[in-house]
Amino acid sequence: MSGTLVVAPTHGRSRVEAWEIDAREQVRDLVASYNALGDRGRFDDLLALFAPDATMDVGDGRTYVGVDEIRTIFTETRDSVRGGDHAGDGTGDKPPGPEYLQHHASTHVITVDGPESATGQAYFTVMTDAGVDHWGRYQDAYRVVDGRWRFASRRVRVDGTTPDGWADRRLSGDGEPTRTTGPERLLAEADIRQLVARYAVATDRRDLDAIVALFVPDVRVGRGSSGEPVVGRDALRENLAGQLAAIGVTILNVGTHQIDLAGPDDATGHVYCKAEVQDGDRWIHQAIRYDDRYRRVDGEWLFVRRIHRLFYGAEVGTNPVGLPPADWPNNHDGWGTIPADDETWQAFRAEHGGTPGGSP
Known part of the structure; x- marks a missing residue:
């Protein structure tokens, strides 16, 4: 039994190798770390979660290639949060930004292709001090780099936004809600x-x-x-x-x-x-x-x-x-x-x- 752990059947299989269980846990930790580090603004640590040649697609019609380009996604988000009228007294030149962001991932499905590659998808919900702001899906590819699991690619899709919320205004690009009626x-x-x-x-x-x-x-x-x-x-x-x-x-x-x-x-x-x-x-x-x-x-x-x-x-x-x-x-x-x-x-x-x- 060395190296093999017997578990409940998964997709028709009755045995899962120990390395696969370890891989799945590392990938889950990778996704959780992405949310935690991003919410805290620790972008250097967050970018270390990506492979050097990783790609990211956030639905703006562009594919960001490499950690330097991916960094701009997070710095622009940070600037959008900081650029709002946090005082809420109308003195700022933009609508109020959130006091904080909290990303919550769930229903994380992982497909392990081998000891060094996997894919996954998960739902996410983003909370602010005003409540639920927006929600959507992650579609990922993961691979091992220097002995640790990293994002090879991440595709982010927003499925919905709270009307007049931070993401609703931001996605429109002009401070107005994104609804079209x-x-x-x-x-x-x-x-x-x-x-x-x-x-x-x-x-x-x-x-x-x-x-x-x-x-x-x-x-x-x-x-x-x-x-x-x-x-x-x-x-x-x-x-x-x-x-x-x-x-x-x-x-x-x-x-x-x-x-x-x-x-x-x-x-x-x-x-x-x-x-x-x-x-x-x-x-x-x-x-x-x-x-x-x-x-x-x-x-x-x-x-x-x-x-x-x-x-x-x-x-x-x-x-x-x-x-x-x-x-x-x-x-x-x-x-x-x-x-x-x-x-x-x-x-x-x-x-x-x-x-x-x-x-x-």
Whole structure:
């Protein structure tokens, strides 16, 4: 039994190695230390909890890379607290800031991938002297650095705020509450739906310039060969060109669209899409869900992130590839003239090649 501890079954397993129990306890202590040190303003000690090349995403459209950039998140929060009218007598130039912050983490789920790597997620609630201020989720990756568990990445998402509270005003960026109601909400939702529709049309036309213009300028595309973040519209254009050159005609039909406004300039959404895709000489139907994050930049709603998730993909009963030209409206079945007639489609194929579209 040396090195093994018998515990209650976990996810179908009856044995957990002693090193895994130790890893879980160290990770729990790591998350607790993050909250305690941050609330006390001990930022040097807090930053020591991160790997040197760690990343942090707090939902502002930017990924902070390395401890120096991550430090600015906490110093700006500190300045926001200190910058308020703590006297509450109207003499300050900003609404009252909280006297203190208390971060409480709960429901911490840890997945240990190995002796030196793990992931986790937890809920958090932030209290101030005025009561509950805001709440949300942590999504983490952890790894061992110099014998101690550290944050490899941390993603923070605020799910809700107390109206007119400190976070509610701060997230709006102008001292006003972040709630969006009435006509403003309707206009924002209409603009976001147009954003999603433009993405579908531009994709089907292979208009790469139009697609990348729908994303924030510093959109994160992925990571390079050495692990560095790859960002920007040029990188996105190159990535999309490779993906779209591998397939032929696409037809994206956008349907159900849930939009959740987090403030005047920030929102998330889930979009259902039924797609038809030419894959060589096959014709595929797909059911897709896009998980989106949007931000309004200079008055225009843009994608911050778009994740493509697949319910299924399957060949159709009648394959349109190989059908004779429809010569519509003389015939209602057969191969049509779009997207081959679109100039952007022609330009894309001339530059990137790939499966030909148009009349077989």
